[in-house]
Amino acid sequence: MMVILKHPQFDSQDAASNIRRLRSRRTRLPLLPVKSHSVVIDDRKTPSTSNPTKLAYTISIKEHLNHILNNPRLMEKMYFGRGIETPEKSELWHGDIWQRSPLYGDATISIDNGKTRSMTLFGKTLLICFQWNTLWENL
């Protein structure tokens, strides 16, 4: 007890003031604060006897970001720079079709050391066409 009290990082604010909280901390770590508000329930999906409103529970996004900011293992790997233009277009989003019309568009990418495969995003289907010799070598 004395070791804990004299520890430089000990803060009396961290100590639980009631016995019930102390008991819950033995089994799990403290959660992020959860807020609740009532939402309207669609009565077509539920029996007529059930409540028209229910409580929905949310965790604040700001709280999440605060935790991410103070997590050095995450922060050192995150990227905050600007967009990178790469001369080697190897992914579909390196081309212009990204951010463009989702319905029609045409994009070609080159993978496998220059053996071209072309990709066409056309309506609902993503067609991937191989050059015949590439397919032949893969077989």
Add this chain to the structure above:
Amino acid sequence: MGEFVEFIDNSNQRERRFGRIEAIVSLLLPQDSDHPQDALKMSRLLRHNELGIYCSRDRSRRGHKELWMIEEDYQIIPPNHIIGRVLVWLKDVSRPEFYDFQISEILYRDAATNRIQIRPVNLRHRHPSEYVVAPNPSPVGNMKVFKFMIDIYNDDFGTFRNVYHSLGGIYIQIGNMPFNLRKQLKNHFIVGFIPFGGHFDDVMRPLLQELHQLEKGVAMDMDNETVWVIASIGLVTADMPQGNDLCDVKKQGALYGCRN
């Protein structure tokens, strides 16, 4: 960003053309991949004599005061190729007091027919500078600034094995993380659950004010240091049923659904 400028053409160094700064990017050159260079991504504006078959007599007559937008063949140029700013009036926004050129039409390629089409300029893709909420500058000059991209992810899941009672989960992911971190379960942060029969909008409503605040910027503490955090939604991910719900589109069972 989003400004119209005059710049030196990439393919022909002597030619000057007009364009719009689409983005400030880092250019990775294959011979020197460790040191990315500053570059500007430019979209081009065409003169009347570059319109090809659309160069009508009427357009040539307007040509000295008018340019045409095109949404392809973006150029990556070094910043020192910029000559100067030009004032351009896009004719679907309110008229500025002074302008050098006006734009009333846009050319784009129809992918189905692979032909160039000409359309009124209000049908263009808007540049982010035309609609994004401008964040406030940090209150103290030398504060560190962190910008987060939030990806909201929404999916329904069944809670019981043999009773239809599904809950909707709303999660956020941070777009700044590399993919190997982002896919880990511990880096999906839960925001809330939609109760059975509830609506996404109702659950998210109290969080909206917070998101508006984050778009403008908030001060946060990070390791005994106050930093300025700007975060906005960059992406909403959902599967087919939830995606249809969010877009107010009928689902696959509808007789005359939107996607048939």
